[in-house]
Each structure stands twice: as C-alpha cells, then as structure tokens.
Amino acid sequence: MKLFEYEAKAILTKYGIPTPKGGLVTKASQTREIATKLRSPFAIKAQVLVAGRGKAGGILFADSVPDAEKAARKLFNMRIKGMLVRNVWIEEKIRIKKELYFGVTIDRVNQSYVAIASAVGGLEIEEIAAEAPEKVIKLLINPQHGFHSFHARQLARKIGYSGSQLSVLGKNFERLYSVGMDYDAELIEMNPIVEACDGKFVAADARIIIDDNALFRHQQYQKRLLEGESELTQQELSAIRNNLAYVKLDGNIGVIGNGAGLVMATLDTIQYYDGRPANFLDVGGGATSKKIAVALKIVLSDPNVKALFINILGGITRCDEVALGILEAKEKVGVVKPMVIRLVGTNEEEGKRILTEARIHVLESMEEAARKVVEISK
Amino acid sequence: MKLFEYEAKAILTKYGIPTPKGGLVTKASQTREIATKLRSPFAIKAQVLVAGRGKAGGILFADSVPDAEKAARKLFNMRIKGMLVRNVWIEEKIRIKKELYFGVTIDRVNQSYVAIASAVGGLEIEEIAAEAPEKVIKLLINPQHGFHSFHARQLARKIGYSGSQLSVLGKNFERLYSVGMDYDAELIEMNPIVEACDGKFVAADARIIIDDNALFRHQQYQKRLLEGESELTQQELSAIRNNLAYVKLDGNIGVIGNGAGLVMATLDTIQYYDGRPANFLDVGGGATSKKIAVALKIVLSDPNVKALFINILGGITRCDEVALGILEAKEKVGVVKPMVIRLVGTNEEEGKRILTEARIHVLESMEEAARKVVEISK
C-alpha cells in the first residue's frame, strides 16, 4: 500500500526527520490560509500515488500567496497519469545545495533488507543506478543485527560527507530505517533528501510502501486503503475486499483463472494468439461460487470486455463445484457476453456435464480455448 | 531503579496484560471515593519499594468500603522495613485458584536474558527455586532472536497448562517480555500471576527494576527517581546526582575511596580489624576537589560517623590533586571528625607534602591505616 507524501512526511516528522514546513490543502480555497502561515517561496505538490509526478507537472512553485493559490487551483483541475488530484500539499521551498537519496527496500536475492544511499537524488533510484552506478551505495541489513548508527555513518561517508554533517545525515538514515521497520515498509525512501544551502538536511520528498501482507499490523492505513482515498479503482478495491487479485489491462478479453502463474500464462497465451487481455484476475485456491460471481462482476464492469475466458485447473478445487459456481454466478450477474471455459482436473467429467447441460461449451486445452476466445474478441 | 507496583501495573495494562481493577490513594481520605468504583472485596497494598512487603504487613484485605478505608489509614501510618508508606494501591481482590510466577531477568553466566516460569508463585523466586527447583522452568533468550510466542507457549505448557489457557497465558508472558525489553528491565516479574477461579489470568503483583544505566532512555522515570518519590535516602539521592556510588551501612567509620573494588576491600579490612564501616563511597576515577567535597559532606551527614578513612590509590588520578581536593573539601565542609588518609601512587610525595603541611597525617599502607581508624573509632 502506497502512502501519500503528506502521510509519509507526517510519520518522518514523528521520528525526528526534518521535513519542510507545510500543510495539506483539500480545497483550493484553503490555500491562502495555509500558505500565509508558511514562509515563501512555496512548493505546491499534487498528492497522487504515481511515480514521476514532478515530470508530469504535479509539482509547482510560487513566490507569493496569490501565486500559490493559483498553482493549487491548477493542480486541483489536473489529472496526473490518469489520477485525479484530490489533495495538494503546500510547503516551504528549500534552497537546495544538493539532492541526495536514501532508502531501504527488499533484497530478494539475499533474502534481506538493503539500505541504499546516493550522492545523487531526485530521480528514480533505478535511473540513478543506470546513469551513475558508482554513486549508488548499497548495504545489506541483517534484521537480526539491525541497522546501526555506524552503518548509517558508513553510508553518509561514502556519499561524501564528513564532520558534523556525517553524524546528522547518518542520524536521519537511522531514523528512516526505524520508520521502515516499524511500518513494515517494503520500500521507504527520502528522495531527495536535500542538503540545504545552510548545510542542514531536509527530506524534501518521501515515499513509503507498506507491505500489503503486514497491513493487519497497521490498521489505520488498512482502513484508509479500504474506506478512504487511495490510488485504487473501484474494481481494484472490490477485488481486495473479496481477496481476489485483480489487475486492469487495456485489452478486450476478460480473464478469470485460479492461480497467479496460470492466469499470467493465460494472458500470455491470449497475447501469443494476438488477442488482448482486459485484465488479470486470480480467484485463488478453492474459490466458492460467491467468489466466482464477484470475479465475473468485476471483470464485466469493464466496458471494453467483449468476451470472457475462464481457465480453471481443478486440483484440490473440484471441477463440479466450479461448474456450479459458474452457473450460479452467470445467473446472478446476468452474463450476456460470450464465454469460453476451460475446465480440467479433479471431477472434470462431472463439471463438464453440468456446464454442457447449461449449454456452455467447455474446452480441455488452454491453447485451444485461448485461440477460440481471441477469435470471438476480434 | 525500582518501579512502584502501581507504576508497573500501569505499564502492564498498557501492554494488554490483565491486572486487577484498582486505583492509587495518596491520602487515606480518598479511599472511599476510589473504593466505591471497585467491586468488593478489596486488597489494600502499601506502595513501598521493599521486598517481602506482604509478610511485613503491607498488604491488607477488606470486604467493605469502610473497612478498606480503615485498612488504608492503617497502612499510611506504617513504616515497612523502615520505609514510610506514602501511597496505597487499592484493587479488587481476585478469587485465586492458583498462583504462578513469570519473570525475565539477566543470566550473567550466559551473558543473556532468561525467562523464568513457575507453577508456584507468590514467594520470592529464589525461595521457590530452593524449595521446589523442579517447578522452576528457565529459558535462555538470545536477544537477537527474541522471545517468541512459541517460547511463551513452551513455558506455559511446562508449568502445566494446555488448551486455550496455554495460549492466553503464553500471550501474557510474551507481553511481559516486550515490556521488559522496551523498558530496559534488568528484572521484570509478575509474581504472582494468578489463575483466577474463572480460569482467567491476572497479574496480581508486578515488579520492574529498570537498568540504571539505561535510565537515559526512560527520562520519565529518571526524573521521578531524581525529583520525586523513591526508595532512596537523601544521601543516596545526593550521591546519584553527583555520580558517586554510595551505600549506607550501620557502623561508625566513614569510608571514601576511589574504585569499587578498592572501597569494598577497605571495608573488609576495617572489618578484619574489628571495626564497623558506616558506608561505602566510591568517588570513581579522577575525582575533582568538588566531588571529594560532596563525598565528605554525604559521609559526614551520617551522625553515627566517628572517624573518616580516605583511601586513595592514585593511578591516573594524581595524589597531589587529591590532596588539594581533600584540603579544599575539608575547609568547605568544615570537617571536625578525625581523619585517616592513605594516599599512594602517582605524585605521592607531593600529595603527602601538601597534606602533612596542613597537619593531616598520611599513611602508605592500607592495612596500617585501617588499623588506625578502627582504633580511633572505638
């Protein structure tokens, strides 16, 4: 789960990491009130959960309160990479001497956390690594030993700091690591953390992605994700609430299957036959008829969908139960779009019988089914 | 630093460990108001920082509010092992089925923490261990791995629990461990943790000793120790505030030295010659004249002191500086009691000269000096 910049900054502040003084604007008309409490010049930033917000025009600057208000109005009327701007964060603009990067994320190969610091900041860390790999310093963290002050100082030194700045910058690294652990962040970064002209360090932008699987330990944010604002579409939200894995794509063939790998392979096979999948939807293991119904509803709520492909490999899941589920779902949801169903595995015969009797054609081969649904979709 | 029962219970409650419903009474007249909010019968407990409070009559019981008030009044008029009762904790008395013990403390030999559980509680754990060693279950904790739920359940099982009680009891053990770590406890125990007649578990008494060296991480308690109520005498407080190690004893020879081992050996030597030390006071390394002055003041504030023994082994500390310190201190504090000074080590000659000129006799042998001060004290 991605946190908004203003949420992330509030947490950083709580942990003693300096961030620019600022305030959240939920309506453009509030801008004046908030801006007058700050010192100009201002940075006015759209609160959207997309990367590359800056390049997309989501960050504006203003020298006066009226200009700040204009900027806020402009942002509130924007869509950034398709996302509506619902909130704007206004803060004091920092006089930047240097932009740095610091973050903590997962190192999959080493089954560990890794701290990353860079003397270049402001860009995506992958871009920095691509352009100047020698500037990106990594340190593996054994969570049993933790990330200590001296680790933080080692990194601060390696990105070029010494003297009291070394200790101060290190302290901020250490604090960010604490935030990351306490909030189960799979990614946390200050990008950039800025060395201001006065030599002080300020986290000018912050990004936190909480591990979805750990959200039960962070109920406040889980609640916000499911009930409040988020980057999720209605379909995505509905999927999360029903424990379905759903990803919207831009084709016209709706896909439902059981198992992430199988569904990915189904999309690939559709594409192999020149079809265009409209989504990824994994119902998981042992889905009930209710779950299948919700899945159908979500997929069909996409107006682009011209045909449906349901690909079930009954293992522990029994095909007859799946068949009944599809029938029940079809009836409830009122599916009118053409469906191609591939159903194999445990109790396959019984499942096929049920569907065939309901005049739904069932195929055995995933490839054949894919070819067929692509044909229909054209 | 020892926490009062009511402080410890407040922390336990914060961590979700059930404790009896109760309230703090700072004046006997408040008892009625607090007791009426509770369900009778009541336990009324003197808040003093001494072990064996129960045996000393510091815990009373009452079936009605008026009786509770009487009990509180009685406690407020008591001294328990010399300690004045300043606060009383009144709580709902639990219907006890069984008293258990759980605590976490330091295992010096294994350089580790150790969790201790026992199917017998209510007594000091050392007594339980002496009487029924087979009932005391120990589990070493590697702090890098932590104390996990399953560790807690292992202990709960070994003291005789199963079923849902096993998990509930284990959960309380786990929480107490968290308190211990979070508060830098060198000892934390629920003694007893009670299995009530309804099968639930309640921490009927709780003890927390915070590692003095970690108090800087727990400023709230450090402040309470130095400024508020505590078990410390004025001398002890004054010593702590001045970074001196002071322990009151019941003899008549005041002792000041540098280094804990040396001071202990000094006391032992005094005792060896049939003298009785009035205190232990270690000024530490490189004490300034100011520190020596405070030390003298603390030692002399004990009216039992008939003679003083200052035993300094100048190593890094220079004897001449110590001599000047003693003179300065003597003047400031106005010492009139006889003093025996043993001064050897770095710049010994100069030190002796300074003191001899001030007509203070200086000895070289610790044994000789001890013999002499014992003689004077008789």
Added chain:
Amino acid sequence: MGILVDKNTHVIVQGITGTQGSFHTKLMLEYGTKIVAGVTPGKGGTQIHSIPVYDTVEAALEKHAANASIIFVPAPFAADAALEALESRIRIIVTITEHIPIRDAVNVMKFAEQVNATVIGPNTPGIVTPGECKLGIMPAHIFKPGSVGIVSRSGTLTYEIAASLTRSGLGQSTCLGLGGDPITGLDFVEILRMFEKDRQTKAVVLIGEIGGNLEELTAKYIIEQSYPKPVVAFIAGRSAPPGKRMGHAGAIIMGKAGTAESKIEALRSAGVKVAEKPCDVARLVARLLNA
C-alpha cells in the same frame, strides 16, 4: 530418490486442526506421506485423522521423531511456527501459508541460514517426490515417478505443466514450488544443484515468472557451471505491465527490472530451451531426453 523428501521423511503438520491443515493432512496421508504428529497451540491432546495433536513442536518431538514440517498456520502466526520448528531442529520446512509479512519472512530465512535448514515457500504448493512423499497441497494424480525434476515459482501453472508431462509419459523425480513471494527460502540455483546430484533426475523443468532476477542468476549459474543436465523453462508474465503485482507478491516488474523478456533472453543465451506456451514444455523435454 528425488531431492529433499522421500520415504524416510517423517513429518509434523503445524496448524493441523485448521480447515486447510486438516484437509491436506488427509490427502497427504492417503498419498503415503509419513505424518507423525500435528501441532496446534491450544489443541494438544486431540487427534486429527488418527494423528496426535500437540500444543508445541517441542511436545510433539518428545514423543515422535520428525525431520520435516509443513506449515498451514495463518499468516500472522506462520513465521512464529517456522521459527519454532527451526529451534526444535527440524531442518526441512514447507510453508504453505501465503500472505506472510516480508519482515517476518526475512527473519525466518536468516535464522534458517544460521542453522543450515531448508525452507520451501512461503506461498508454495509444496514438494512432491512422486510415489514416495507429498509434502504439499498439489493434486496427487497429476504426478508419476520418473526422471524430470520440476522447480517452479507457481502453483496451478506447475500442475498444468506437470500434468502435461505425465500425459506425455514423462514422470517426475521431484516437483517443488519455491513460492510466489518476494522472499522465499530457496532459489532456482540451489534446486538445480540438488537436481544435478540426484541420479534419478535426467532433465529439469524450470517454471519462472516476472519479478526479481532469480531466472537471470540461474542462467548465469548454468553458463558458469556448464550445467550438465538439460533444462527447459517456461516464464509466465510476458504480457504483464510494469509496476503491477500479478497475483503473487513477488510477480512485479519494477521499472525495467524483472521482465519476462529479460529472463527468457538470459535463459536462452544459457542454452535453456524456453517454451512459448505451457503445452510446449513436454514436447521440448521429450526431445532433449531423446537426443
């Protein structure tokens, strides 16, 4: 023989009394897996499918000898269960549970590393050495003993491919899922190493997917070691967009890293035959084994 589990594997089931744990215990017993005890805190003293249940792993091991554990414990408590098994000197741990927090998984893996234990999963269908031992939730009937080793990041897709191998007469030595999470106990390279040593295994099928760089590292390993057994791969997620998790927490393309193209290219340049579609795998394996 196969790798990791066989006839001599004696198993405890952690979380045996839950719906999943109980159901799959029955199926594993039917398969012939030697389950000696179950563990569910608070359910000690009961029985499930005639298997005695204990409150702690320690208690179970006081009465039974076991060298492997399979975990069905709910995600918030699964890491604790794994650590419990590890501390009790169980050295093969199959973690079926999905949705375990990353932080918890990292702790388990570090501890396992320290004590030299093998963790399969989390979020894995498990491991099966056909005809000998099934430690997982995969359907039994799709496997048969044979000479193909299968290692996968997926569940049902593995069944799809295993079933088609079986239909083509290609039995399996061992089939296991690494798990669909970003942090899993094993990687492809470790399994390739085991398959290399296993006499029964004549060819390896590797089922990868987008996310991470395990497949690229595997390609490197195959080149560096001149891996002696034929390898056929299928990589799921060619059509996946960047930045989206495709069901598995680990299946995500970050920027330009973790794409199917990158993996396929790396494997191909290591001489691995990469199938275009799942159904092509069996044909490629057959061709290599007959070559």
Added chain:
Amino acid sequence: MGILVDKNTHVIVQGITGTQGSFHTKLMLEYGTKIVAGVTPGKGGTQIHSIPVYDTVEAALEKHAANASIIFVPAPFAADAALEALESRIRIIVTITEHIPIRDAVNVMKFAEQVNATVIGPNTPGIVTPGECKLGIMPAHIFKPGSVGIVSRSGTLTYEIAASLTRSGLGQSTCLGLGGDPITGLDFVEILRMFEKDRQTKAVVLIGEIGGNLEELTAKYIIEQSYPKPVVAFIAGRSAPPGKRMGHAGAIIMGKAGTAESKIEALRSAGVKVAEKPCDVARLVARLLNA
C-alpha cells in the same frame, strides 16, 4: 608473551578525541602500545597525538591494519562502537566505557560470540602485558614483566595488588580486568585457560568480588581440570550487605547468592589460596612460586 595482547597488537582507539580517549591514547603511546588510528564520528581528518582520526572504523581500516580496538565512547553509543569494530573484523575489543545499558551489552556479547571475537569489559581498566602492550587506563609504573598472571573484576584494587606484587619482585605476564558489570565479555575460566597455555605465566592471581557466581564456576573448573598452575585469590566484599550494589553494577548479593563467603569457600575447596587482605596476596604468591 602473556595473553591476548603483545608487541604485535595494532590498535585503533574509538572515541579518541574525547577527554578520556585523548588522555589515555597519550599514555598508551608512551608505554609503547602500537596505536595506528583513532575513530570519532565527525572528527575524521584531524589528528590526536599525531594519530590520524577517521569518521568510521571502516575508513580507518582502509588505511591501517589493526587487530584490536579500545573503546572510550560515551555509554549511550559504546555498544554501537563495539559492533562497528566487530563488523569490521576487529577481534579483540577492550571496552573501557562504564554504564553501558545491559541490553546493549548483551547484544554486543552475542555478536562477538557469533564472530568468535574477544570483548574485554565493559567497565574494565583494560589489559596490559608489561613491557609490550598496554590497552587500558591502568597506571603503567606499577607493572613489570614477570610470571604472574592477574585477572580481576576490579580496577584500583587490581593496581593495589599488582603494585604490591611488583614491590615484592613479582612481575606480571599479563594483567587484565574482566569489568565490573553484570554482563562482561570474558570470565575467569576463559582467562585461566589462556594463562594455562601461556608459558610465561607461572602463577595466577584472581581478584573477585561479590555478585554472580563466576568465582564458584572457576573453582569448579579448577577442580575438574586439576588446574596445573598455582592460583591465589582475593575476594572483595565480605562486609557487603545483601541487595546493595557496591559501586560496580555487578557487585550485588541477591538473596543468598553471590556472597564473598560462598566464593571464598568454593575457591578454598578447589585448593586456591585465598588472601584475607589485599597485601597478603604477594606473600601467598611468593610462597607458591618458591614451593
């Protein structure tokens, strides 16, 4: 030779720019200790007594080879400094700092154990192998090379006894303080083992005190191993009351545990000569060495 430190010990001083660190660096240099670098975060690039100072241990070791560290860092940061040295593969660490929180000390000791390093202290006067290397804060002039190994839980009391040995013509092989805290890196038994192997050491002086049961365990060890070298002991704290910390955090009698009587009795029954007063130690040692 002596134990643990000698002419080949190359030292970094952590916390070299503080009052204590700077002062004792000077004294150690005067003694001939080979100090190669100092570390104080934020003071990198400066010099103290001509010794270059670095911001991190890592940075110091990029330029200098060292196999020991002595720590003068203030208590709240001392454990971090010890871990830093340990992670940089320094394997002998002398922690002079006192008042380190127990939790921090436990972490350091566990890590040291894992990497097989030796931690002396915390709250120790350090270690000296007379004539070769002084890694500590003890006054230099009271020692002279010889054949008596001294191991102690105390500071000034050790000086008292060492000085009286020296006055009696009994030089020392190595003298070290374990530290006055409840959690210290070494115990008497480990040092006895080292002194046993050290050819130069002919007799051992053990200076214990109330609290804990290190002395009792040592007595047990001496009996079990039929320890071959004569041991003389002094135990401070016979007159200490129970439940009070006598200056050292570790010097406390808990209930009936940790009394001087218990220690003295245990040592005597192991054949150790226990001195009644500090000044008796030298005489007992002389008698044993001449026997």
